[in-house]
Amino acid sequence: MDASRDAATDVADVLIIGAGASGAAVAWRLGSKGFRVVCLEQGGWIPPQSYPISQPDWELHRYTDFHPDPNLRGLPEDYPVENSESCFAPLMFNAVGGSTIHWSAHFPRFHPSDFRVRSLDGVADDWPLTYEELEPFYDLNDRQIGVAGLVGDPAYPPKAARQTPPLAIGSFGATLARGFDRLGWHWWVSDSAVISAPYGENRQPCNYCGPCDIGCTRAARSSADVTYWPRAIKDGVTLVTRARVREISVDNEGLATGAIYYDAAGRLHQQRARVVVVAANGIGTPRLLLNSRSRHFPDGLANRGGLVGKNLMYHPFAGVGGVFPEQLDSTRGPIGSSLFSHEFYETDESRGYVRGFMLQAVRQSGPVHTALGGLVGQAVPWGPDHHRVFAERSSHMAYFGVMCEDLPDERNEVVLDPNLVDGDGIPAPRVRYRLDANSERMLDAGIARAREALDAAGATEVLVNRIVRPAGWHLLGTARMGDDPNRSVVDRWGCAHDVRNLFIVDGSVFVTSAAVNPTTTIQALALRTADYIDANRRNIV
Amino acid sequence: MPGESVFTPSQRVLLQAVLNRIIPAEGKLPGAGTVGVDETIEGAALASTLLRRTLLDGLAAIEATAWRTGGNDFVALPAAIQDETLRQVEQARPSFFSQLVVLTYRGYYLQPRIVQLVGMETRPPQPDGFTLPTFDVHLLDKVKARGPIYRPTEGP
Numbered sequence: 001m002d003a004s005r006d007a008a009t010d011v012a013d014v015l016i017i018g019a020g021a022s023g024a025a026v027a028w029r030l031g032s033k034g035f036r037v038v039c040l041e042q043g044g045w046i047p048p049q050s051y052p053i054s055q056p057d058w059e060l061h062r063y064t065d066f067h068p069d070p071n072l073r074g075l076p077e078d079y080p081v082e083n084s085e086s087c088f089a090p091l092m093f094n095a096v097g098g099s100t101i102h103w104s105a106h107f108p109r110f111h112p113s114d115f116r117v118r119s120l121d122g123v124a125d126d127w128p129l130t131y132e133e134l135e136p137f138y139d140l141n142d143r144q145i146g147v148a149g150l151v152g153d154p155a156y157p158p159k160a161a162r163q164t165p166p167l168a169i170g171s172f173g174a175t176l177a178r179g180f181d182r183l184g185w186h187w188w189v190s191d192s193a194v195i196s197a198p199y200g201e202n203r204q205p206c207n208y209c210g211p212c213d214i215g216c217t218r219a220a221r222s223s224a225d226v227t228y229w230p231r232a233i234k235d236g237v238t239l240v241t242r243a244r245v246r247e248i249s250v251d252n253e254g255l256a257t258g259a260i261y262y263d264a265a266g267r268l269h270q271q272r273a274r275v276v277v278v279a280a281n282g283i284g285t286p287r288l289l290l291n292s293r294s295r296h297f298p299d300g301l302a303n304r305g306g307l308v309g310k311n312l313m314y315h316p317f318a319g320v321g322g323v324f325p326e327q328l329d330s331t332r333g334p335i336g337s338s339l340f341s342h343e344f345y346e347t348d349e350s351r352g353y354v355r356g357f358m359l360q361a362v363r364q365s366g367p368v369h370t371a372l373g374g375l376v377g378q379a380v381p382w383g384p385d386h387h388r389v390f391a392e393r394s395s396h397m398a399y400f401g402v403m404c405e406d407l408p409d410e411r412n413e414v415v416l417d418p419n420l421v422d423g424d425g426i427p428a429p430r431v432r433y434r435l436d437a438n439s440e441r442m443l444d445a446g447i448a449r450a451r452e453a454l455d456a457a458g459a460t461e462v463l464v465n466r467i468v469r470p471a472g473w474h475l476l477g478t479a480r481m482g483d484d485p486n487r488s489v490v491d492r493w494g495c496a497h498d499v500r501n502l503f504i505v506d507g508s509v510f511v512t513s514a515a516v517n518p519t520t521t522i523q524a525l526a527l528r529t530a531d532y533i534d535a536n537r538r539n540i541v
Numbered sequence: 542m543p544g545e546s547v548f549t550p551s552q553r554v555l556l557q558a559v560l561n562r563i564i565p566a567e568g569k570l571p572g573a574g575t576v577g578v579d580e581t582i583e584g585a586a587l588a589s590t591l592l593r594r595t596l597l598d599g600l601a602a603i604e605a606t607a608w609r610t611g612g613n614d615f616v617a618l619p620a621a622i623q624d625e626t627l628r629q630v631e632q633a634r635p636s637f638f639s640q641l642v643v644l645t646y647r648g649y650y651l652q653p654r655i656v657q658l659v660g661m662e663t664r665p666p667q668p669d670g671f672t673l674p675t676f677d678v679h680l681l682d683k684v685k686a687r688g689p690i691y692r693p694t695e696g697p
Binding site: 060371 | 651674681689690
């Protein structure tokens with residue numbers, strides 16, 4: 001180990017593992033409260049100016065170094081994920097900012113009912129907190145990062161004003177909205193983690209360039225690297241990049257003492273800390289815990305209950321695309337954040353399934369994306385019809401992502417692969433996931449409703465991808481939260497039942513998935529956990 | 542390395558002919574085999590020995606199928622028979638064929654001249670972006686009129 005960095009006095013108050021959405025929020029909050037915080041991140045910084053969206057070959061990067069699938073991106077900071085037993089491919093980005101680097105920034109909150117699934121619908125479990133308890137942290141997070149949107153959405157309780165006005169939806173959005181209105185269905189302009197007007201420092205408002213998934217050179221998108229991290233570092237937080245954690249260390253009493261990690265040259269280091277906060281996403285976190293074995297935790301850290309890695313949830317996701325006779329401005333504006341419908345969000349058992357889904361409008365992108373089929377993945381046919389079909393689809397399409405609630409199932413899990421390792425020899429994860437009957441019925445219903453909405457909007461042809469394999473953006477449930485140590489890994493504050501100075505703050509802690517993108521809820525929970533650590537620092541730190 | 546190549550001259554001619562059927566010439570739009578897409582595919586094959594093998598095996602399969610289907614080299618067959626040949630290979634070797642189509646589309650549609658000919662924006666998205674009209678909040682009047690639709694809970 002590098003002794004110069006491992007001096008006995010180099011003990012942080014709090015060590016955070018992972019500099020993504022949740023790690024960044026905790027770093028800022030605890031840094032601002034005077035804690036000595038160190039964060040270890042296996043990736044590096046991506047300066048906003050370096051994103052490829054200002055380069056002539058910008059589209060190619062979506063399929064190479066900015067591919068959302070780490071197995072296909074294969075950068076040095078990526079680790080392999082064995083996913084042949086999963087119908088969805090897990091997606092993530094390893095950098096300062098984590099998966100907010102390739103984020104489309106659609107930012108809806110949970111509904112109040114999402115915290116009461118067991119009580120209301122007799123399936124899954126209730127969360128150990130309510131929407132009302134989390135609301136102040138939703139608001140705090142929104143103020144810190146900047147959200148564009150519009151209050152008054154009848155699908156939600158009243159909310160605090162958004163920081164900037166709603167993003168424009170163009171003819172793309174107006175066309176879809178007309179379809180919803182003809183059907184009498186709910187729709188609303190999205191809450192987007194994107195600023196539409198000046199907000200914050202060193203950021204410019206969105207200029208509707210389109211491919212948020214390949215980065216934002218204007219820092220308009222409220223990714224964690226341009227929102228929380230500059231302030232956290234200003235408040236004295238130490239962020240160590242290219243630091244890949246191998247395991248969390250424990251002492252003779254089974255308390256966390258810090259982390260062992262490799263630097264970019266493969267040298268081993270130790271960072272000691274009084275409290276460890278894990279923020280490595282719903283696959284990275286269980287992987288790390290399972291890799292952190294000791295005599296106190298032979299089956300992995302905080303895993304006495306056997307639930308670390310279990311209950312993996314994504315959001316079962318279908319893509320449905322409408323081809324329109326008129327040209328739309330469908331390549332202009334944030335690709336994944338414009339408008340949505342929660343008409344079928346809340347449970348109605350007459351539909352034949354429980355829980356519900358969201359229809360999220362998704363835009364088109366450049367010519368390569370169009371040719372390869374966009375969200376529905378149905379490439380323009382090769383051969384004599386190619387040019388005709390390309391012309392019919394190019395800037396003439398609008399997609400819906402059908403995002404279904406995923407119910408927890410212990411058979412869906414993250415385990416350590418017996419053979420696969422990353423570049424430092426650390427055992428890699430394997431994911432096992434299959435859809436259950438409720439999800440299958442819900443997907444079919446969602447596709448039918450999306451088709452109906454596109455027909456009502458004037459689509460002349462509808463294309464469907466029933467299971468979008470590269471849709472594992474949301475990695476949830478694998479270190480779930482609960483009051484009962486026999487049925488959860490962490491308590492209602494994110495503290496591991498087995499290790500009183502170990503906290504988890506990423507999507508792993510989710511009890512249920514809801515049917516919305518999780519980042520705002522992840523960050524709100526992270527801030528709530530940070531405030532708990534602060535309020536109880538005498539006992540914990 | 543400069544000067545490295547994957548395809549022999551006859552393989553390149555075959556590949557170009559195949560590309561011209563995957564994206565044929567039509568009007569002002571050139572076929573994919575005439576605008577250097579073979580070179581971008583070769584670049585990808587130089588970077589991946591697995592892809593290299595896949596493509597070379599695939600080209601050999603196309604030629605074998607051409608002889609079985611049309612009794613001649615692929616490049617000598619009429620367009621309709623060439624298309625039938627490729628459909629057969631697509632069925633028999635779906636992984637190879639889909640990779641070839643993806644590489645063809647990428648190589649073709651990354652060319653600014655092609656992007657201009659298909660009427661799409663040739664400049665990258667930044668720094669200029671685009672302008673969209675401000676969102677009209679009155680579009681939501683009908684939705685607002687319904688009132689709350691979220692499911693009530695008991696609260697904390």
